[in-house]
Amino acid sequence: MRILVVNGPNLNLLGKRELAIYGKTTLWDIENRLKKKFSKVKFEFYQSNSEGAMIDMLQKGMDGAFDAVIINPGAYGHYSYAIQDAVSALKIPVVEVHLTNIHAREEFRHRLVIAPVCKGVITGLGPMGYELAVQYLLEA
Numbered sequence: 142m143r144i145l146v147v148n149g150p151n152l153n154l155l156g157k158r159e160l161a162i163y164g165k166t167t168l169w170d171i172e173n174r175l176k177k178k179f180s181k182v183k184f185e186f187y188q189s190n191s192e193g194a195m196i197d198m199l200q201k202g203m204d205g206a207f208d209a210v211i212i213n214p215g216a217y218g219h220y221s222y223a224i225q226d227a228v229s230a231l232k233i234p235v236v237e238v239h240l241t242n243i244h245a246r247e248e249f250r251h252r253l254v255i256a257p258v259c260k261g262v263i264t265g266l267g268p269m270g271y272e273l274a275v276q277y278l279l280e281a
Contacts, residue, residue: 144278145207146175146271147198148188149215155240163240164267171268179275192221199227209278210235211271218253229258234281236274239264 148168151158156167172186185207187198195217202210210228212235217224228235237256242265256262261277263270 142181142209142279143183143185143207144275145198145202145210146172146184146186147195147210147212147214148186149195149213149217150190152213152215153188153190166268171271174268175271175275178272179279182275182279192217192223196223196227199224199231202231202233207233209233211238211274211278212236212255212259213238213240213271214255218255220254222254225255225258228255234260234278236260236277237262238270238274240267240270241265 152168155163156165156170168188172184175184189195189198195214199210201207210231210233212228214221214224214237218237218239235258237253237259239262243253244264253262260281263273266273
């Protein structure tokens with residue numbers, strides 16, 4: 142299985158920013174844990190602070206390069222209809238992941254605009270959310 146893992150704005154700062162909210166685990170740690178735990182999966186990891194760059198990467202999923210996508214759109218998850226359109230165009234399963242429990246945070250974080258076009262959403266389980274997304278995609 143080939144899985145594209147797309148991470149949005151500020152996720153490159155995991156382990157450095159707001160440690161009380163996001164913890165000490167870095168994006169690199171998450172990626173390495175996935176590669177180690179799911180050694181038979183071919184991952185492509187991508188992080189960008191740019192909405193357009195994320196859309197360009199997601200569109201690569203339209204040409205058969207990937208079997209599934211895991212996306213943590215960060216703050217874009219709350220308002221990016223452009224990313225929603227890109228995900229909607231994919232003919233492969235997409236799972237949205239958020240590290241924190243968005244429902245226990247600020248009101249603006251409670252609404253996800255990309256989630257309705259995803260196969261599922263995992264929120265509030267920290268880095269394990271990525272692992273659960275992979276496990277689901279392998280078993281689905």
